[in-house]
Amino acid sequence: MTVTRFQELIAKNQVAHSRRRRITNAVMLSVTGLLTLLALIPLFWIIGYVIYRGGPTLNWDFFTQLPRPLGVKGGGILHSIEGTIIITFLACLFAIPPGVLAAFYAARNPNTTLGIALRFSTDVLAGIPSIVMGLFVYDLMVVPMKHFSALAGGVALAILMLPTIIRTTEEMLKLVPHTLREGSLALGAPEWKTSLSVLFPAALNGIVTGFLLAIARAAGETAPLLFTALGNDTFNVGLIVKGGVQAHQNIFTILGRIVNQPVDSLPLTLWKYAQQPYPERISQSWGVALILMIFVLLTEVVTRLWIENRKRSMQG
């Protein structure tokens, strides 16, 4: 068997080559591994420290009571939990339906003027500082309505959530194989029906993950709420129940009364308490931080479970 020039060259370099390759490999592996560890440190540090500082504050009363005056032991932040739930719910209500529909349009017509405009403006919108949204909604809603409200807070957060929802929904819709769409159209289904009953279910897991990201971000925002939801110290739903509900009031009037007044939220309370010079308020603000983290984590876990469950039933 004749040895070619190429084989000769390889044979000559082989030992040195393979040693250098293995060393490079080991070095790069340790560097990347080390940096990965380094990147994980802040994450666990933050989580650990919030648990350490906030943990002792947590007890049943903290979740179920309203704030007590300074110097009075106990009290809780029920009003902030209530407010966060109300505002986040409102924000989802305002952001998800238009966001999803816009994403459908953009996914189907990516190269039309409107599609390009949508993609460009969502990118711009995503880059606007959240405090600007607050200021904008202040002028848009708070000034004409002459008072702060949960409604205004919900709108501010909804604008904040829109870009995330539109972009993730659009990307997920684009990932659905086009053969599914053709399969439906070949049966004579109109385009809207195909989108609604084939594309949307096929992309739903990813779309919901996008909602989750948006909700997690919105629930933790303080700045847009400063000029919109304002914050308060009262339990809105409780007040209305206590104030009595007349028979002639329908459910919409009651809901309207709830969303029409200022509400508190977890990040707002955290911000207010942390500024105060009193140690008990400071430690309570750590408690609020912990609850906020748990709130986001719970949303995450519940949704993940739902998605996993759905995936399993899809694959049979």
Add this chain to the structure above:
Amino acid sequence: MNNEKMQTKNLSVHYGKFRALTDINLTVQTNKITAIIGPSGCGKSTLLRSFNRMNDLTPSARMDGEILLDGENINVSGVDVVDVRRRVGMVFQRPNPFPKSIHDNVTYGPRLYGIRNKRDLDEIVEKSLKQAALWDEVKDKLHQSGLSLSGGQQQRLCIARALAVEPEVILMDEPASALDPISTLKIEELMHDIVKDYTIIIVTHNMQQAARVSDYTAMMMIDEHRSGRMIEFNDTNVIFTNPKDKRTEDYVTGRFG
């Protein structure tokens, strides 16, 4: 009796400026299987997708000429594309069941046309799955996802889904090219079984498959402008044993292509 189910007259298809098909004149007989063969890129799928106006979905596509379904031109504006697609169903190269249950996959079409009654739908499901030779394998798990089936079963589910709206013509775009030989055989057997009630047009790369299943064969090839033309059409027997065109002979005997 008129046996011409579908017919193209001087059909040409353009994608933008590119002419993908030139002057196709093909007649498809009722209750027969017509195979379209030819090398890759010769426009077989484009031709197939003309029969149910699926080319409309490609924005740059333009179809000139006539496509007759029962003697009526369906390639004119004003024709109800939805109605054409109900009458001319389609099965794709890769199994594409919807991410729904087996039952809902089959009833998707009938529901589109307003059938809501549960008894009627159940009847359609059973009939279609039996026609597609899948009923015995899935009758106990109709509410499991269509994606839980094997590839061959998925393809038969897609055939059942197409049959559920009782089309007159079924277009098959290389329906077995992603399947193993056993699943392929099952699909071919079921084509034999159902063709008495339907008209089938199949695109295939697999010469033996065309020879095994079809009654008529159309041979396609690209011309010097890279545009697809039909160079020969005849009984499948003739195409495979005594082709008139030298290029057909070379292709079916595996000498090129």
